[in-house]
Amino acid sequence: MPPTTIYVAPPRRALEAPSAAVARDLARLFGRSAALAGVSLEVEPGRCVALLGPNGAGKTTLLRVLATLLRPTYGTAFVDGLDVTTHAGQVRERVAFLSHAAGLYADLTARENLAFAATMLGLDPVDARQRVPEVLEAVGLSAAADRRVAAFSAGMRRRLALGRTILGRPSVVLLDEPHAALDADGMELVARLLAAWREVGVTTLVASHQADRLADVIDGSVTLERGLVTDITGTGVRVPSEPLAVPVGERVALHAAEARS
Amino acid sequence: MTEVLTRVLGWAGLLAVAAATAYALFGVPADLNQGDAQRIMYVHVPAAWLAYLSFGVTALGGIGWLWKRDLRFDWLALAGAEIGVMFTFFTLWAGAMWGRPVWGVFYQWEDPRILSTTILLALYIGYLLLRRLTDDPVRRANRAAVVGIVAALDIPITHFSVEWWRGLHQGPTIGSPERVLDPAAPGQFVLTLLAMLAAFTIAWAYLVVRRYQLAAVQARVDEAARRGSLAAARAAAEGGVPRVVTE
Amino acid sequence: MTRDVAVALALARKDALAELRGRVATGTTLFFGAIVLLLFGFALGPDARRLQEAAPGLLWLAIVFAGLLAVGRLHEAETEDGALEQLALYPVSRHALYAGKALAGFAAMLVLGGVLLPIVALLYRVDVLAAVLPLAATLVLGAAGFAAVVTCYAALTVRMRSRELLLPLLVLPVVAPLLLAAVKATVASLAGDPLGELGAWLALLAAFAALMLIAGAVTYRFALDD
Numbered sequence: 001m002p003p004t005t006i007y008v009a010p011p012r013r014a015l016e017a018p019s020a021a022v023a024r025d026l027a028r029l030f031g032r033s034a035a036l037a038g039v040s041l042e043v044e045p046g047r048c049v050a051l052l053g054p055n056g057a058g059k060t061t062l063l064r065v066l067a068t069l070l071r072p073t074y075g076t077a078f079v080d081g082l083d084v085t086t087h088a089g090q091v092r093e094r095v096a097f098l099s100h101a102a103g104l105y106a107d108l109t110a111r112e113n114l115a116f117a118a119t120m121l122g123l124d125p126v127d128a129r130q131r132v133p134e135v136l137e138a139v140g141l142s143a144a145a146d147r148r149v150a151a152f153s154a155g156m157r158r159r160l161a162l163g164r165t166i167l168g169r170p171s172v173v174l175l176d177e178p179h180a181a182l183d184a185d186g187m188e189l190v191a192r193l194l195a196a197w198r199e200v201g202v203t204t205l206v207a208s209h210q211a212d213r214l215a216d217v218i219d220g221s222v223t224l225e226r227g228l229v230t231d232i233t234g235t236g237v238r239v240p241s242e243p244l245a246v247p248v249g250e251r252v253a254l255h256a257a258e259a260r261s
Numbered sequence: 262m263t264e265v266l267t268r269v270l271g272w273a274g275l276l277a278v279a280a281a282t283a284y285a286l287f288g289v290p291a292d293l294n295q296g297d298a299q300r301i302m303y304v305h306v307p308a309a310w311l312a313y314l315s316f317g318v319t320a321l322g323g324i325g326w327l328w329k330r331d332l333r334f335d336w337l338a339l340a341g342a343e344i345g346v347m348f349t350f351f352t353l354w355a356g357a358m359w360g361r362p363v364w365g366v367f368y369q370w371e372d373p374r375i376l377s378t379t380i381l382l383a384l385y386i387g388y389l390l391l392r393r394l395t396d397d398p399v400r401r402a403n404r405a406a407v408v409g410i411v412a413a414l415d416i417p418i419t420h421f422s423v424e425w426w427r428g429l430h431q432g433p434t435i436g437s438p439e440r441v442l443d444p445a446a447p448g449q450f451v452l453t454l455l456a457m458l459a460a461f462t463i464a465w466a467y468l469v470v471r472r473y474q475l476a477a478v479q480a481r482v483d484e485a486a487r488r489g490s491l492a493a494a495r496a497a498a499e500g501g502v503p504r505v506v507t508e
Numbered sequence: 509m510t511r512d513v514a515v516a517l518a519l520a521r522k523d524a525l526a527e528l529r530g531r532v533a534t535g536t537t538l539f540f541g542a543i544v545l546l547l548f549g550f551a552l553g554p555d556a557r558r559l560q561e562a563a564p565g566l567l568w569l570a571i572v573f574a575g576l577l578a579v580g581r582l583h584e585a586e587t588e589d590g591a592l593e594q595l596a597l598y599p600v601s602r603h604a605l606y607a608g609k610a611l612a613g614f615a616a617m618l619v620l621g622g623v624l625l626p627i628v629a630l631l632y633r634v635d636v637l638a639a640v641l642p643l644a645a646t647l648v649l650g651a652a653g654f655a656a657v658v659t660c661y662a663a664l665t666v667r668m669r670s671r672e673l674l675l676p677l678l679v680l681p682v683v684a685p686l687l688l689a690a691v692k693a694t695v696a697s698l699a700g701d702p703l704g705e706l707g708a709w710l711a712l713l714a715a716f717a718a719l720m721l722i723a724g725a726v727t728y729r730f731a732l733d734d
């Protein structure tokens with residue numbers, strides 16, 4: 001059984017900007033279909049915000065843009081005041097992202113997977129040796145630590161992937177459907193993690209279509225539908241107050257308008 | 262203004278190529294050993310030169326894009342690659358036409374230049390294929406730039422390797438194309454070749470400009486389509502069109 | 509800098525561990541190379557002299573074909589469970605990621621060459637023992653250049669649907685001079701270098717490897733990131 005309280009270390013970097021994450025008229029197209037059609041929102045530091053909406057609403061795309069995995073087609077996105085396109089490296093030092101896929105290596109054990117992640121995240125070896133068992137304990141995988149991930153169930157992989165998000169002591173955590181494939185204990189684990197993160201001042205953005213699972217822990221929520229924000233409730237998240245600095249389309253227009261002949 | 266200049270360039274290229282070709286066909290005497298077949302050199306050599314020039318443009322366009330993040334460099338790279346492939350193919354074809362009467366074969370494995378030119382063709386056909394298989398303009402420009410730069414670096418290495426392959430101790434093939442540029446060759450032949458080089462280069466510049474302009478128009482059309490889909494998506498989302506409820 | 513080295517080594521070590529444990533992939537690639545060598549023998553007929561003469565070319569063709577699978581797989585393995593995006597998310601320099609992947613590819617190529625060379629010796633009755641050092645030098649330099657190119661191009665194509673076709677199509681023309689130089693160096697090694705040309709071919713292989721490693725390191729981030 002996982003412990004009832006989870007030790008989550010404070011972030012390595014305290015956020016400096018007044019907003020943890022900002023999206024301004026963010027649009028992303030895949031071919032001709034718009035996954036995001038112009039999303040603007042601002043998340044306060046240290047809050048836990050839910051991203052709600054049906055499948056295909058653009059939740060995953062929004063998280064992936066914030067995580068520097070996808071380039072916005074139009075508009076801009078910032079994490080801790082850093083543009084995700086131009087300052088991707090610095091954004092990556094602050095963000096942890098839990099994706100649909102666990103992103104684990106099946107032929108490595110749980111411990112080896114985390115040890116590899118620790119090196120890539122820049123933990124020093126002494127620190128890593130101490131943190132890895134802690135994290136395994138926290139996500140309830142101590143007993144399975146030296147088994148290969150290939151033998152893990154989907155839920156165990158999910159737990160291990162969750163463990164990886166703690167490992168690097170991020171200041172912003174982006175979780176995409178964290179409840180997927182988890183049993184009751186696992187769901188409990190997610191809830192405790194979210195609470196622990198909030199306690200140490202980590203900002204969390206959780207995409208989910210199961211709003212009720214998050215009701216107890218979140219400060220506020222954003223609802224996306226068809227690539228647009230349709231509703232914002234609670235605290236910690238709002239439509240950006242400043243006038244839009246970068247109008248839709250300017251980025252590509254910079255390139256495209258040059259075709260004077 | 263640009264359009265007028267471009268047209269002037271086009272007409273200049275056409276007239277120059279026509280005049281130089283007429284002279285190469287009827288003005289300059291035939292080669293004593295090779296006969297009229299040698300006249301193919303007057304298009305073969307300029308085509309090869311322009312192929313290399315084009316791929317240079319592709320590499321520089323790629324570097325420009327990666328450095329400045331301005332898609333115009335990518336359009337230039339595309340223009341270079343397409344026109345370069347055309348001239349490379351033309352080089353090989355003209356070489357084969359020359360090789361048949363002079364060497365007795367269309368494709369001479371003994372000649373290093375034929376091999377390096379064939380590899381060149383393969384390199385840039387791959388480049389164009391990669392471009393076709395990528396839709397997103399930025400991603401396409403990134404991928405193309407990587408391949409364009411690596412391919413350009415590969416050209417001199419390929420050149421040396423096949424030169425040496427012929428045997429490190431053998432002289433150049435007798436009667437191979439470069440003999441035409443030999444300063445010992447009669448001045449008239451050299452002059453004709455230089456005229457053809459100049460004429461072809463003007464025509465090439467026109468083609469590059471036009472292909473670049475076409476890429477620019479294409480990019481604008483794509484951009485308009487993207488904005489159109491975005492606007493349509495927004496309208497659909499905001500207009501309360503009945504949506505499919507999932508889960 | 510030390511962090512970059514640590515990252516590159518950790519990545520290469522992870523790849524080596526996963527490939528050794530996975531076994532299926534490594535074994536299959538080696539087996540594929542061996543089968544290719546066997547089929548070349550069939551295609552060229554039973555004349556032992558002819559096989560001996562063709563042996564260097566066939567060896568390197570087998571190394572190139574099997575190497576495309578072996579090195580390409582290192583990127584493909586990252587996509588099996590979405591690990592590639594986690595890799596892209598780590599706050600590490602792209603040079604270090606490239607170095608790690610290229611190092612793993614280099615190791616895979618060395619294993620491949622080390623297995624296929626004795627097979628060539630056995631199947632085609634070529635005496636490789638007399639020329640072990642020059643052959644090893646050829647293999648090391650050839651493997652480095654090959655891994656440098658394929659690593660960069662694999663990152664480029666790994667997220668494309670037609671990657672299995674596109675990767676060889678893009679890589680093969682680029683490695684044509686490497687193939688040529690490696691074959692020539694192998695011929696020279698086996699013959700005891702009568703013309704004194706081995707050094708030139710090895711230098712060409714080294715130049716190829718150096719150029720492609722630099723190009724790969726510089727451009728890898730554009731190949732990897734969206």
